[in-house]
Amino acid sequence: MLSRLRGNPWVRLALFLAVCACAGAALHANWAQARDAAAELPLWVLPAAVLSGMAGLTAQMLAWRALLAGLGSPLPRRVASRVMFVGQLGKYLPGSVWAFVAQVELARDRAVPRSRGAAATLLAVGVTVAVSLAVAAVALPLSSAEAARRWWWALALAPLLLAALHPRVVGLGIRLAARPFARFREVAEAGPLGLGGRAMASAAGWTLVAWVPLGAHVWLLTWAVGGDAVRSLGPAVGAYALAWTLGLLVVFAPAGLGVREAVLVVALAPVVDAGAALVVAVLSRLVMTAADLAWAGLAVVLSPAPEPGADASHGGPARAR
Template structure:
């Protein structure tokens, strides 16, 4: 059903340039609304942090997004569609602006249509995006599973149900398992099955790039956290990084699993405050959560703008790769 809805949306986006522009405007409108709705508390939060720490957090976020872009590009190439990095940036991050629109299908539909313009069949783009999200979620939960017990046993116990998903995701990312699952979804939607299995090596490489991205995201929160924790508290920087990495991983995983809220709005912040409780009080944790949300929003906009500008230099669409069949 979801796959069918996305196909119809992608078809309409392809046939109407006005609809594509309208979707972009709506996405930016929701994004702006989310920022404006919290503008007062955002300004207050920024006033409690140094601009150097905010800038450092933004750089870390941009780096993390770059690593996750490469991970998605590797998965898509494994499925048979090799997009240049600048085109992949346009498809992923311009399309991802759709996540700010209520509903789970807008970003998928936009990415499917953008990738189709460069020769990637919808089934590959859809599958690569699902696999990229699952890989990122697995890495996030793995980071949380390693760091939360070191940061706070209480937080780890309260988040046990999320951490229990780690082995499930690892099994699900096995090439044979994930190909079976994706083909089942495509079959239910009466679409052509995948014409190849993602090589295991490609999934490993994508996992490494994703993990590097999550290290950057941990650095992002670490920089902000170190700016609000007083030196007299006696926490060492390594411990603060463990807390920060686990807090953001838990917050993002909680937000992404709450699909009814655009981009995990509000849910992510609540989980982050809980995970930061061992080192900062609630008001300071809220400051970090608010600024972190702003930094990621800026990162989304900057990467979308960069992807749009870079893709304009591509002289012609990249044709889809040949459909060589690989036995499952």
């Protein structure tokens, strides 16, 4: 019964419309909060920040795609974009688990077994957390001592989490996690899960690359509200890396709502006052919501819908283009 509901196109359409409505409501709420501040910015700032956010999301998608390919299910870039960017709209529902479920189910439509889709998505979260904390651990102690002092425990985890990305550690974790599900037919047919060092290095590299444009959008907003162009760079990149990570880990907050803002206000204190930092936090929320919706819309337009009756139960990898 549950399987039939998951595959029912009307159920999926209703869920997609509900997620879009939640994301649209979030965009409207963010715009209502940021409208006055946005009106005082140069006209080019917000579009440039949205493009920077979209570039960062692109690199994160490529990191997830590299992990999926390493697990044995390569996807064409356009297809991977549709799966990830549409699935990620689920984070605007209460509880980040919905983005995870949507991404796994959308990948299954493209002949990716759920076991591989779930493993790639969980690994992508792990890589994002490890690399992001490493970026914050480098940037914040040099630029925002208060933020480093307040969240020292998170920054201290960075080297341990980076070490945990070693393929042998990851492989052991995958095998242990998959053991309770080995009796399920789909898991057995997908075969054993393993990940090579090349795929993990590629994912970590793309995640690191993502922080160039992601940090740039916060730096641009900080400069636009009065921060010094040079002094704002370190706090902007480090603050958003830490804010993104902590927001990701607080699963009950839709898209990290409230968590990111709190971190940004503290971390940007050395370069702008609290009021300006709060404006940056609200504008950043608006920018990244717009980037999420823009990429989801583009992905739907640019990538074809899956063929009717597509089934991932055989576990065969899709051919990458």
